[in-house]
Amino acid sequence: MNMPRIYVEFSGLEQIGSRCKTASSKVTTIQSDFQRTVRQLDWDIRFESNINSTATQIAKTLEQYSRTLETYQRFIEDAHNEYVKLDEYKKTNLIDYISSIRVDPNVAVILGPGDNPFANWKDRISEIVFDTDEEKDLLSTVKTLLRGTDKWGDVDEAGVLEDVISYFESFTTFFSGDKKGLTGASDWCNLADSSIGVWTGLYDYFCDMYKGLKIGFFGDVAQKNVKVLGLSAGFLGLTASILSASNRLDNKQWQSIVADYVDCGKDMLSVIKSGYALKHIGDVKSLSEIKAGPWSALNIYSAIGEAGIQSISQGFRSHEKYYADGQWDMGDTGATGIDISMAGIYGISHSLTLGFDDLIFGAIDNATGGNGTADMSYFEKAAEGYKILANKCGEAIGNWWVGLTK
Numbered sequence: 001m002n003m004p005r006i007y008v009e010f011s012g013l014e015q016i017g018s019r020c021k022t023a024s025s026k027v028t029t030i031q032s033d034f035q036r037t038v039r040q041l042d043w044d045i046r047f048e049s050n051i052n053s054t055a056t057q058i059a060k061t062l063e064q065y066s067r068t069l070e071t072y073q074r075f076i077e078d079a080h081n082e083y084v085k086l087d088e089y090k091k092t093n094l095i096d097y098i099s100s101i102r103v104d105p106n107v108a109v110i111l112g113p114g115d116n117p118f119a120n121w122k123d124r125i126s127e128i129v130f131d132t133d134e135e136k137d138l139l140s141t142v143k144t145l146l147r148g149t150d151k152w153g154d155v156d157e158a159g160v161l162e163d164v165i166s167y168f169e170s171f172t173t174f175f176s177g178d179k180k181g182l183t184g185a186s187d188w189c190n191l192a193d194s195s196i197g198v199w200t201g202l203y204d205y206f207c208d209m210y211k212g213l214k215i216g217f218f219g220d221v222a223q224k225n226v227k228v229l230g231l232s233a234g235f236l237g238l239t240a241s242i243l244s245a246s247n248r249l250d251n252k253q254w255q256s257i258v259a260d261y262v263d264c265g266k267d268m269l270s271v272i273k274s275g276y277a278l279k280h281i282g283d284v285k286s287l288s289e290i291k292a293g294p295w296s297a298l299n300i301y302s303a304i305g306e307a308g309i310q311s312i313s314q315g316f317r318s319h320e321k322y323y324a325d326g327q328w329d330m331g332d333t334g335a336t337g338i339d340i341s342m343a344g345i346y347g348i349s350h351s352l353t354l355g356f357d358d359l360i361f362g363a364i365d366n367a368t369g370g371n372g373t374a375d376m377s378y379f380e381k382a383a384e385g386y387k388i389l390a391n392k393c394g395e396a397i398g399n400w401w402v403g404l405t406k
Contacts, residue, residue, distance in 0.1 A: 014080060016076050017073050017076035017077050017080065020069050020070075020072045020073035020076060021069075021070070021073045023069050024065075024066045024067075024069035024070045024073060027062055027065050027066040027069060028062075028063075028066045030062060031059055031062035031063055031066065034055070034058065034059060034062065035055075035059050038051075038052070038055040038059075137362070139165070139169065140355075140358070141359060141362075142165065143162050143165055143166065143355075144354065144355040144356060144358065144359060146158040146159065146161055146162040146165070147159070147162050147354045147355065148354050148355075148356055150162065151294065151354060152294050152354075156204075156205050156208055156209075157205070159201060159205070160198075160201050160202060160205050163194075163197050163198045163201035163202075164198055166194050166197060166198075167191075167194040167195060167197065167198045169194070170187070170190045170191040170193070170194040170195075171191060171194070173187055173190070173191075174187040174188060174190070174191045181247070182243045182244070182246055182247040183243075183244070183247055185243050186239075186240045186241075186243035186244040186247070187240075189236045189237070189239045189240035189243065190236075190237070190240045192233075192236050193233045193234075193236040193237040193240060196229055196230070196232065196233035196236070197233055199229070200226055200229060200230050200233070203226050204226075206218075207223070220281070220282070223281060224278070224281055227274070227277055227278040227281060228278060230274045230277070230278075231271065231274040231275055231278055233274070234267070234270045234271035234273075234274040234275075235271055237267045237270060237271075238264060238267040238268055238270070238271055240267075241263065241264040241266075241267045242261070242264050244260075245257075245260035245261050245263070245264055253320050255316040255317060255319050255320035255323075256316070256317065256320055258316045259313040259314075259316040259317045259320075260313075262309060262312050262313040262316065263309065263313050265305075265309040266306055266309055269302055269305050269306060269309075273298060273302060276288070276298065286298075287301065295352060299351070299352065300352075302351060303347070303348045303351035303352050304348065306347045306348070306350075306351045307343075307344045307345070307346075307347030307348040307351070308344070308347070309347070310343045310344060310346065310347035311340045311341075311343050311344040311347065313343070314339050314340050314342075314343035315336065315339075315340050317339075318335065318336040318339040318340065319336065322335060322336060334390070335387055338383050338386050338387055338390070339380070339383045341383075342379045342380075342382050342383040342386070343379055343383075345379070346377075346378070346379035346382075357378075358378060361378035361381075361382075362378070365378065365381065
């Protein structure tokens with residue numbers, strides 16, 4: 001439906017206002033002349049047949065006409081001024097506004113009158129960024145608790161809140177970063193991924209709330225479109241990982257480069273899961289519907305896939321670590337095997353526990369005087385512990401054998 005348009009002729013409005021003012025002046029003049037004429041009559045004539053009272057009523061009526069015409073004139077004048085302002089606003093180009101804003105190229109802060117900053121948004125955002133290890137650990141703990149409450153406690157609101165926190169985390173990371181090169185592109189893709197995650201999370205939440213509705217916004221077509229949107233979010237996440245892995249290749253060894261690209265496989269698994277969910281909408285026999293306890297068959301396969309990716313990635317990182325001296329021996333092989341095994345176990349546990357394993361490992365690490373994940377991850381610490389244990393066992397067996405053969 002098209003809205004009606006109003007066309008205003010400014011000169012016509014001015015003429016109407018001018019005529020109202022002229023008419024008001026003439027009526028006022030007629031009123032004055034009429035009252036003067038009545039006053040000049042002899043008193044006996046004025047009060048004969050109630051002429052004086054009638055003349056007074058006529059004079060009041062003329063005064064009302066004059067005031068009404070003055071009101072019309074002011075209204076027309078105000079309307080004319082407002083339409084002129086609207087017409088001037090319509091003609092104003094956006095460039096006229098932008099050209100009046102000056103930017104200091106050194107700090108990229110919008111400057112107002114007198115070169116005073118009036119919108120230092122980067123500083124405002126940096127104030128809410130979780131950039132210390134303690135703050136990041138706290139945020140990760142909160143998200144883990146919300147995720148578990150959602151999946152295992154059937155509290156859908158917790159899942160929505162986790163999505164919102166992830167969004168703001170990506171938002172602050174992007175806007176407080178340099179937004180340049182591969183890093184900026186990766187942060188942007190993460191932000192877009194999180195934005196879609198919030199939207200689809202809210203949609204799923206309301207779908208569960210109104211399960212009986214199968215038409216319109218909650219119909220099969222709409223649900224399919226949302227799954228397509230979720231699939232696109234998976235591709236954005238994968239793109240972000242690839243861009244991040246491609247950043248600063250000159251400063252990496254080839255093993256780290258390969259390991260970073262292998263880690264992108266985790267996001268590929270997310271894309272595959274989203275594609276599978278899209279293909280099997282409403283299928284009660286799909287892997288996502290076949291459950292044993294809190295986990296579906298799709299969860300199990302996904303955890304196995306993540307464990308495999310984690311193991312392969314760790315294999316390359318361990319090779320870089322132990323081959324740094326240019327030599328490779330059986331001890332390096334054994335240490336690499338322990339690293340790979342612990343990485344695989346951690347990959348499965350981390351996926352199936354929704355990250356709660358980190359909370360347990362963190363509590364144990366804190367109780368034993370550890371420093372969290374500042375130097376290495378929890379599974380790397382576990383691997384180092386097993387290596388120390390293996391060395392101690394090897395020394396004990398060696399000493400026993402030496403003593404036995406003396």
